[in-house]
Amino acid sequence: MTSPVIRIANVHKTLGGRPILNGIDLEIYEGETMVIMGGSGCGKSTLLRTLIGLLKPEQGEIHIFDQDMAGASEHEKNNIRKRFGMLFQSAALFNSLSVGDNVALPLREHTRLDPGIIKIIVRVKLKLVGLTGFENFMPYQISGGMKKRVALARAIALDPKIIFYDEPGAGLDPITASMIDHLIRDLSKKLGITSVVVTHEMKSAFRIADRVAVLHKGKVAALGTSSEIENSQNPYVRQFINGEIEGPVSFEETKEDYLKEIFDDDFDER
DSSP: OOOEEEEEEEEEEEETTEEEEEEEEEEEETTOEEEEEOSTTSSHHHHHHHHTTSSOOSEEEEEETTEESTTOOHHHHHHHHTTEEEEOTTOOOOTTSOHHHHHHHHHHHHOOOOHHHHHHHHHHHHHHTTOTTOTTOOGGGSOHHHHHHHHHHHHTTTOOSEEEEESTTTTOOHHHHHHHHHHHHHHHHHHTOEEEEEOOOHHHHHHHOSEEEEEETTEEEEEEOHHHHHTOOOHHHHHHHHTOSSSSSOHHHHHHHHHHHHHHHHHHHO
16 A cells, blocks of 8 residues: 555534534545445535535545645635546536537646647547547437446546546446446556545445445444455444344434435535
């Protein structure tokens, strides 16, 4: 392992009076694929939003590339964001733009490259995700899995050092989800990218992860390799990975976490 590119220390975040993150400590190293997983309301989505600077923690530190994301101004955050990519759960493509224009957007916004050079880069990025020749297609003309791949091509357009993934397999059939997992792993190794993947999909997590962080009640309940997590004796981890009803998490607690997650989503939409 090299030095961490992301350092999270004692991070706390409350939304609407509800504690969501309760002292998160985590280090993510250069070139590794870190999967963050856990049940509904465990804090994984809030942690992701906090990492990319959409939410500000009340307490704690977040350092990305040794820069303080938690204490940065919006201008400073934008400069840090130029060094990482983001794959949203819904792909978040612009329906009025072609596939090629969606991928080209960050290049046009953040560089002064000649249009001809941008066109070449777009072709290269689409080739990396297996979509050669799709530049002129519109988002409505391609499948959900292809949209995710276009979004991934856009996320790597500026050659980021880190990519954040929010539920990359959500809404996809098992074969397509497996294809996306393969792309994540392949691009991480080929391009030396640090990948941070938020998911609740067990098969996906164990397929792509170098390490897994399991969150519970806003804390890191377990951290280790896929094998270590699979063989963990932590009662919550055992219940979570086996999908068991009996265990430390009751039905009422799960319902409360679900309601908390809905509130969290509503909070971000306001």
